[in-house]
Each structure stands twice: as structure tokens, then as C-alpha cells.
Amino acid sequence: MHFSRTDQDSLYSVIRSRRDMRHFDPQGSVDPVVLERVLAAAHHAPSVGLMQPWRFIRILDDVLRETIAEHVTEERLRTASSLGSRKEEFQALKVEGVRECAELLAVVMVPDDGTLFGRRTMPREMAVASCACAIQNMWLASRVENLGMGWVSLFDPEIVRKILQCPTGAFPLALVCLGPVQAFYQEPMLEETGWRKGRSLAESIDENFYADKKSIDEGIE
Amino acid sequence: MHFSRTDQDSLYSVIRSRRDMRHFDPQGSVDPVVLERVLAAAHHAPSVGLMQPWRFIRILDDVLRETIAEHVTEERLRTASSLGSRKEEFQALKVEGVRECAELLAVVMVPDDGTLFGRRTMPREMAVASCACAIQNMWLASRVENLGMGWVSLFDPEIVRKILQCPTGAFPLALVCLGPVQAFYQEPMLEETGWRKGRSLAESIDENFYADKKSIDEGIE
Numbered sequence: 001m002h003f004s005r006t007d008q009d010s011l012y013s014v015i016r017s018r019r020d021m022r023h024f025d026p027q028g029s030v031d032p033v034v035l036e037r038v039l040a041a042a043h044h045a046p047s048v049g050l051m052q053p054w055r056f057i058r059i060l061d062d063v064l065r066e067t068i069a070e071h072v073t074e075e076r077l078r079t080a081s082s083l084g085s086r087k088e089e090f091q092a093l094k095v096e097g098v099r100e101c102a103e104l105l106a107v108v109m110v111p112d113d114g115t116l117f118g119r120r121t122m123p124r125e126m127a128v129a130s131c132a133c134a135i136q137n138m139w140l141a142s143r144v145e146n147l148g149m150g151w152v153s154l155f156d157p158e159i160v161r162k163i164l165q166c167p168t169g170a171f172p173l174a175l176v177c178l179g180p181v182q183a184f185y186q187e188p189m190l191e192e193t194g195w196r197k198g199r200s201l202a203e204s205i206d207e208n209f210y211a212d213k214k215s216i217d218e219g220i221e
Numbered sequence: 222m223h224f225s226r227t228d229q230d231s232l233y234s235v236i237r238s239r240r241d242m243r244h245f246d247p248q249g250s251v252d253p254v255v256l257e258r259v260l261a262a263a264h265h266a267p268s269v270g271l272m273q274p275w276r277f278i279r280i281l282d283d284v285l286r287e288t289i290a291e292h293v294t295e296e297r298l299r300t301a302s303s304l305g306s307r308k309e310e311f312q313a314l315k316v317e318g319v320r321e322c323a324e325l326l327a328v329v330m331v332p333d334d335g336t337l338f339g340r341r342t343m344p345r346e347m348a349v350a351s352c353a354c355a356i357q358n359m360w361l362a363s364r365v366e367n368l369g370m371g372w373v374s375l376f377d378p379e380i381v382r383k384i385l386q387c388p389t390g391a392f393p394l395a396l397v398c399l400g401p402v403q404a405f406y407q408e409p410m411l412e413e414t415g416w417r418k419g420r421s422l423a424e425s426i427d428e429n430f431y432a433d434k435k436s437i438d439e440g441i442e
Contacts, residue, residue, distance in 0.1 A: 001238045001405070003365045007231045010224075011365045012258065014232055015265050015358055017222045037233065043422040044236050046360065048374055050411045052420050057427045064429055079341045090338070108431060117311070117416075118374045120300045125349050125394060126374055132353035137236055139267065139354075140361070144224045144232045153269055153339045153347055166431040173346060184222070190271045195338075199273055201264040206278045208285055210329060210387040 014144050019185045021148030021177070022094045028102040028180030034145050035103065038178070041141035042107075047130035049117030054131045057164055059104040067163055068106075068155075068175065069098045075154040093193060096152045102179025106160065107135055111169030131173050138176065148181035235365050240406045242369030242398070243315045249323040249401030255366050256324065259399070262362035263328075268351035270338030275352045278385055280325040288384055289327075289376075289396065290319045296375045314414055317373045323400025327381065328356055332390030352394050359397065369402035 039056055047053060059065050076095060080087045098104060109131050112123065119126035135151060142149040152175040160172040190196050203213060260277055268274060280286050297316060301308045319325060330352050333344065340347035356372060363370035373396040381393040411417050424434060 001234060003231075003235065003367055007235065008258075008365050010228045010231045011235055011361060012262060013222060014224065014228065015262050015362070018265075018267070020267050037229075039426060040422055041233060041236050043425055044239075045357065046239070046241050046372065046409075048372075050409055050417045050419055052425065055425055055427060055431060057429065057431060059429060061429050075342065079337060079339075082337055082341055095339075116300060116303055117411075118300075118316075120303055120375075121296065121377050122374060122394075125378075125392075128346050128349045129353035129356070129394065132350035133357040133360075135350070136266065136354040136357040140232060141236070144229050146224055151267065151269075153343060154341075156342050157346075164429075164431050167433070170431060171346075173343075173350065188267075188271055190338075196271045198271055201261055204264055204273065204276055205260060206276060208278065208280060208282050208385075210276060210278060210385050210391060212388070 014140050017184060018139055018143040019148070019188065021150045021181050021184070022097045022189065023181060024097040024101040024148055024177060025180040025182055026100040030102045030147065030179055034147070038138055038141040038145060042134040042138040045130065045134035045137045047133070048119045048126040049115040051113060051115040051127065051130065053110050053113070053127045054134045055108045055110050057106040057108060059106065064163070065098070065104055068104070068160065071156070071159055071163065072096055072098050072152060072154050072175065075156060079154060089195070093195065096154060097150055097177045098152060098175060101150070101177035105176040105178065106164055106172050107131060107174040107176055108164065108166055109171040109173050111167055128173065135174055135176070142178055147178060148184065150177040152177060235361050238405060239360055239364040240369070240409065242371045242402050242405070243318045243410065244402060245318045245322040245369060245398060246401040246403055247321040251323045251368065251400055255368070259359055259362040259366060263355040263359040266351065266355035266358045268354070269340050269347040270336040272334060272336040272348065272351065274331050274334070274348045275355045276329045276331050276391075278327040278329060280327065285384070286319070286325055289325070289381065292377070292380055292384065293317055293319050293373060293375050293396070296377060300375060310416070314416065317375060318371055318398045319373060319396060322371070322398035326397040326399065327385055327393050328352060328395040328397060329385065329387055330392040330394050332388055349394065356395055356397070363399055368399060369405065371398040373398060
């Protein structure tokens with residue numbers, strides 16, 4: 001398989017226009033065939049030692065979704081309280097679309113299966129990283145399907161583990177909101193709203209050794 | 222930006238044909254313009270609270286690359302020793318291309334900047350996940366540029382941190398081998414060599430609650 005300049009431009013457009021979405025069309029739905037393609041993309045992700053430490057749980061039950069939504073609201077309030085002087089600014093932001101998105105999924109890291117290949121020295125980091133690669137594939141697949149996706153991390157993993165009846169050792173990493181949106185943010189929502197400004201690429205590249213650069217937004221939550 | 226069926230097919234082809242490469246063309250090189258596009262793709266990754274916790278270090282110095290390669294060899298031997306009955310089978314596999322790849326980079330997670338947004342409850346997992354999303358973007362960008370990429374995790378992060386003169390609290394997550402390859406593996410190399418077989422997508426999907434499925438390859442390293 002040899003890719004062309006057209007394929008390259010297409011992928012880079014998907015990568016550049018992908019957004020962490022919190023605003024969804026509450027009347028939207030996701031075609032089951034499209035959902036299958038998005039999940040297949042996730043499952044094609046790399047994983048250390050081919051451990052594939054992910055489980056995708058579709059939340060179909062309305063009561064279960066509401067239980068999760070209430071927990072996320074609680075965590076949002078706890079986060080607000082911990083933010084000090086930026087509490088009110090944070091509370092004015094829409095930070096999740098758990099109730100409105102067409103499809104709610106949880107991505108759960110499964111209990112460690114003991115894989116040693118490539119993770120003798122960093123077992124937990126490599127399992128988390130493998131799940132994150134799957135979620136990033138899911139994100140790009142959603143975007144190319146013209147669907148919005150948001151990764152909600154405003155929850156206590158131990159509480160969500162119990163809500164979803166996961167075994168001990170499983171670890172929910174993401175609540176994924178998926179579905180049609182009215183419009184994609186032009187820029188990351190945290191930049192559009194003035195919450196925080198991203199760094200330039202140049203500030204993230206070094207040669208040979210780690211350089212002691214100050215981040216332009218140091219100290220900002 | 223609305224994507225078409227052509228864009229969708231293209232992205233899914235990239236996702237399906239991406240491989241963790243260990244065999245590189247030792248005479249290969251990467252056009253600086255292409256490298257810039259690949260790193261820009263990485264930098265366009267999502268990050269929790271827009272923290273962008275990644276640093277990309279290009280290893281240009283030959284002596285530095287050799288120091289890293291020697292450390293990776295040591296860790297490969299330690300991993301082999303820990304694998305018990307599969308030690309020899311592991312030793313017969315080519316597991317990294319640090320010496321042969323055209324470009325060697327380290328992806329380092331920067332010291333925690335205290336971002337609370339979206340990571341009050343899972344600070345470390347969300348920083349690792351953000352870096353992994355960047356690496357996955359890098360992987361897909363490399364593939365669409367017809368370059369091979371391998372994520373080497375056979376190293377002690379504390380030793381590599383010191384080799385790269387990273388500050389306390391920084392954490393090298395990946396040594397990234399990048400460059401031209403003679404051919405991409407048709408299937409993940411660990412499947413082609415019979416090391417391990419992946420699960421089906423269906424085995425990774427649940428509805429509402431986590432189901433107690435036995436992995437088909439349970440117990441395999």
C-alpha cells in the first residue's frame with residue numbers, strides 16, 4: 001500500500017480539524033455501520049506486546065447514562081472548587097456532553113494480563129498508552145465520518161469502575177461522547193474561550209538533549 | 222470541513238496498514254519537510270486541559286544514538302531473562318531498529334505543570350494518554366508518508382532520562398524509530414512470527430456493563 005499526496009492532505013486535514021467536542025446535536029444518532037467502523041479503527045491501534053488492553057462499553061441504558069452523568073457533574077463541581085481563582089470561569093465552560101451525545105461509550109483498561117514484552121520497565125504507562133492510541137484512532141475515525149467526539153475525564157475511575165461493574169484491576173480511562181454536532185470548533189474550545197493558549201511546535205522540539213525552556217503558559221490550569 | 226467517502230477509505234487504509242516497524246533501510250533518510258509534517262501532526266494531538274505534555278527530542282549525535290542503542294540492548298536481554306520458557310523465542314525476534322532507522326527521536330513527557338482541568342482524579346494517566354495520542358498521530362502521519370515507525374519501549378525511563386539530560390519529573394515514554402523501510406509487515410510482526418494472536422473486535426465490545434470474558438490468549442506474554 002503506497003499512499004499519495006492526496007491521502008496525505010486528507011489525513012492532515014482530519015488531524016487538524018479533529019476537536020474535543022462538548023456540544024452535540026441532542027436529536028442526533030449514529031448509524032450502526034459507522035459506529036462499527038469507528039470501533040474497528042480503535043481496535044486496529046497498536047498495543048505494547050499486542051496486549052490490546054482495551055474494552056469498549058456502549059452505554060445503552062438511559063438510567064445508567066443518567067447515573068454516569070450525575071457522577072460527572074459531581075466531579076465537575078469538585079474540579080471547580082479546586083481551581084481557586086478560576087473557579088467561576090471554569091464553571092461557565094461547557095466541559096462535557098454526556099447527556100446530549102448520540103452515543104456514550106466507556107473505554108476501560110482491562111486488568112493487567114501480565115504482558116512483559118515491551119513493558120517490563122513501564123507496565124502501567126504502556127497499558128495506558130495503548131488504550132490512548134485506540135482512543136486517538138477512534139477520534140480521527142469519528143472526525144472523518146463527520147461526527148463529533150469528546151473524551152470526558154471528569155470522573156473518579158474507581159466510582160465509574162463500580163458503576164460499570166468492572167472487575168478489580170480494571171480502570172476506566174475515558175467516557176467517550178460520540179455523535180452528530182451542529183458545527184466543529186474552529187480552534188480547540190479551550191483556546192476559543194480564552195482558557196489557555198497552546199504552545200508552538202518549535203517549543204516542543206529539541207535536539208539531542210532536553211532544553212530548559214519555560215512554557216509560555218506556565219502556571220495556568 | 223466535510224469529509225467524503227474517499228477521505229474515509231483513505232484514513233481507514235492508513236490505520237489498517239500502520240505497523241510497528243523494526244526493520245528499516247539503513248541507507249534511508251527522511252526529508253526535513255516530511256519530518257516537520259510528521260511532528261506537526263503529533264503536535265496537533267489532543268491533550269487534557271490543553272497541557273501538551275510532550276517534548277520531541279531528535280537524536281542527531283551518533284555517539285548519543287549508540288549510547289541509547291546499547292542501553293536498549295541491555296534491556297532486551299533483561300526482558301529475555303524475565304520471559305522464562307519463551308526466552309529463546311523472544312531473542313530470535315527483531316524487536317527494535319534503533320541503530321538502522323533514518324531518524325531516532327525520544328518522546329518525553331515533561332514534568333507535571335499542575336494542570337487540573339480534566340485530570341484532578343487521574344493526573345498521571347491523562348498526561349501519559351495525551352503523549353500517546355501525539356505518538357499515534359505521528360504513527361499515522363509516518364505511514365501516510367510511506368515511512369516506517371516503531372515505538373521502542375525497551376528501556377529504563379530513569380536511565381534514558383539521564384542520558385537525555387531531562388529534568389527531574391520528566392519521563393521518556395518512547396524511543397521512536399522513523400525512516401524508509403523495504404516493506405511494511407502485512408500483519409503485526411508479533412502475529413506474523415507467531416508470538417501472539419490478537420483478539421477480535423467483538424471480544425472487546427460490551428453493552429452497559431463489563432462482561433467477564435476470558436481473553437483467547439490469556440497467560441501469553
